[in-house]
Amino acid sequence: MKSINELKSEILRLTGEYSRLVHSENRPGYDKKRRMWKEKETIPYAARVFQEEEVQVAVSSILDFWLTLGPEGKKMETELAAFLGVKNSLLVNSGSSANLIAISTLTSHNIEKDRRILHGDEVITVAAGFPTTVAPIIQIGAIPVFIDANPKTGNAFCDQLEEAYSKGKTKAVMMAHGLGNPFDIKQTLLFCKKYNLWLIEDNCDALGSSYSMPRKLAESLGINENSPGLDEGPERIARWTGTWGDISTQSFYPPHHITMGEGGAVNIIKNKRLKVIAESYRDWGRDCWCPAGVDNSCKKRFNWSLGELPHGYDHKYTYSHLGFNLKPSDPQAAIGRVQLKRLPEFIQARKRNWELLRIGLDSLSDILEFSLPTHSESWDSKSGFRWDKSSCRSTCSWFGFKILVKDNAPFSRTDLARELDRNKIGNRMLFGGNLTRQPAFVNLMKDNPHAVRVVGSLSGSDTIMNKVLFIGTYPGLNEDMIKSEIEIIKNFANFSKSIKS
Ligand SMILES: Cc1ncc(COP(=O)(O)O)c(C=O)c1O
Incomplete structure (x- = not known):
């Protein structure tokens, strides 16, 4: 008969084997074991990127069955x-x-x-x-x-x-x-x-x-x-x-x-x-403040006098705030720990993907505008960003590649979004756009005009709402996918220009 440890390692070995077979398209774009992306397949704007280790630690944590944050x-x-x-x-x-x-x-x-x-x-x-x-x-x-x-x-x-x-x-x-x-x-x-x-x-x-x-x-x-x-x-x-x-x-x-x-x-x-x-x-x-499963870490669990509770009321059931329960579970944390180890390479991949898109789409700068870091004034393919006089600098671990469709473009932002969608390229608007125009905020202000205060006209936020979308930079992208995105956007822009002229 197998020991508990032998059983567990066998389960985890098989889990790894299963994950390598089933999840190969979830591997990073730079991983040679990733399933090849084929022309015309979907290019998500983002997705979970993982390898077998995440699945193994999740299964291991489930086998331990602690479940709650531990x-x-x-x-x-x-x-x-x-x-x-x-x-x-x-x-x-x-x-x-x-x-x-x-x-x-x-x-x-x-x-x-x-x-x-x-x-x-x-x-x-x-x-x-x-x-x-x-x-x-x-x-x-x-x-x-x-x-x-x-x-x-x-x-x-x-x-x-x-x-x-x-x-x-x-x-x-x-x-x-x-x-x-x-x-x-x-x-x-x-x-x-x-x-x-x-x-x-x-x-x-x-x-x-x-x-x-x-x-x-x-x-x-x-x-x-x-x-x-x-x-x-x-x-x-x-x-x-x-x-x-x-x-x-x-x-x-x-x-x-x-x-x-x-x-x-x-x-x-x-x-x-x-x-x-x-x-x-x-x-x-x-x-x-005892963690789950631990009692009396303060060593005076039955010796507190708080609020109007009787002296010695159980500290575990004493509430000093009107709180919530917003904890994740332990298997989630096990996955997160492996992801955290991958973070440095994920950051590099996001930066690299942003740069490939920026270089590839540069020729459309007459009609599209791309993100600039807060303290930079311009970008060029040789020297990268040119910085302002503030003496502050930043590096961006880009969540996405932001595109603003300029007024002189022969198509609108929504036309571009539709075209990307038609070609199965994941794209998103910049979240809620101008939030004050969202139904939730409009209704809130109808109920109570003083529920929010607004400074100025918010015209920049309106521009973001009307003219901006973003596509992905996530580490699951590879060069073929990015090349295809660039080609589709360029073809659309050039075709639109040609029918306009
Ligand atoms: C800036 C920002 N804050 C908060 C959130 C909310 O995060 P979650 O989806 O985990 O609730 C998001 C979600 O994308 C976000 O973009």
């Missing part, structure tokens, strides 16, 4: 925090949940009174983007104040931050590094420091993007160290996005840089106190 989760939290160089990472079941926890954390009675976000306080955010960067602001009873986005970068026009500020009301800035392009961190941090505001970086689309600034400037903002693995010499500080503010969030939904199926994380960048609060919100609102 040993794998704990390890992934440690590994993610170490990769980023932040104090703590807490796993959650989605990027949306991460955003909800991040902002809820700042409503806690454990936050000092003048910084705590209360009903009716304001949080500055961006009008163009993903809805669940903004929805949690409203869900906690605060008011989102929308600034505009720049169609060139997809990111906030940070010059509008001052105009958005309202003394005594503004408590935080919460916005995303759009499509993997870091927003203007320098200007945002200077603004937050000036008014003592929180910064929540929605890093859901930007894991592996980085930003750097002169060391003196960073130190004046309280930032002294490079992130692990980043170094731009003694005169500069370079850090991953998601490590500059107070709290940041990740999504591990399949199109994102790594996946756990459903999943995400809340990163606590330096303030340990925020970790305890965020964890409480994630875990039912409880005061107790």
Whole structure:
């Protein structure tokens, strides 16, 4: 008879064999064992990219049958925090949940009174983007104040931050590094420091993007160290996005840089106190911090006097916040840990794929406009990006390849989207476009015109809504797929030009 260990290794060996056979088209584009892509087959804008190891660890974790967030989760939290160089990472079941926890954390009675976000306080955010960067602001009873986005970068026009500020009301800035392009961190941090505001970086689309600034400037903002693995010499500080503010969030939904199926994380960048609060919100609102399956780690489980509960009331059932339960499961974390190991090569692949598309489509620059990093002014195929005078730089772990169809193009953005769709090329609009025009926000404002505040005309966000789409840069793409995308877009553009002239 086989021992338990022998049985398990046999199951995992067979699992690996099965996965190699069945999942060969899910392997990275640069993996020789990947099934060849054939002309005219679908080219997704994103998908999960994995090898047999992810399937094996998932099966192994299922065999162990711990199920709820447990040993794998704990390890992934440690590994993610170490990769980023932040104090703590807490796993959650989605990027949306991460955003909800991040902002809820700042409503806690454990936050000092003048910084705590209360009903009716304001949080500055961006009008163009993903809805669940903004929805949690409203869900906690605060008011989102929308600034505009720049169609060139997809990111906030940070010059509008001052105009958005309202003394005594503004408590935080919460916005995303759009499509993997870091927003203007320098200007945002200077603004937050000036008014003592929180910064929540929605890093859901930007894991592996980085930003750097002169060391003196960073130190004046309280930032002294490079992130692990980043170094731009003694005169500069370079850090991953998601490590500059107070709290940041990740999504591990399949199109994102790594996946756990459903999943995400809340990163606590330096303030340990925020970790305890965020964890409480994630875990039912409880005061107790014992991990699942552990009792009495505080050693005084029956010795607390909290709220108006009788002395000694079980700490495990004592609630200091009106919380949620937003944990993922342990098999998901097991998958996430393997994906995290692959992250450096995934980041490289995203950068490479973006560059191939950029080079291949350059000849259409008269009618199409492509993304620029926030601090760059132009791009050319020989020297790459040319930077502005801000002395800040970024590298983009691109979530997608953004295309803006210019006014002089002989077709519209939606024509292009239809053509891509007809050719089975996955494409997406830039999430919700101008969010204030989405039915959810229109209805909200009908019910209560003061539920949001808008700065300026939001014309940049309208341009993003009307003229922008993106195609994929994900690591599952290979050169043949990218070549085919380029050819189809060029043929369409040239044909459209020819019938117009
Ligand atoms: C910027 C941004 N924030 C939050 C989310 C939500 O993440 P999730 O789908 O994991 O809830 C997304 C989803 O793509 C996103 O793009």
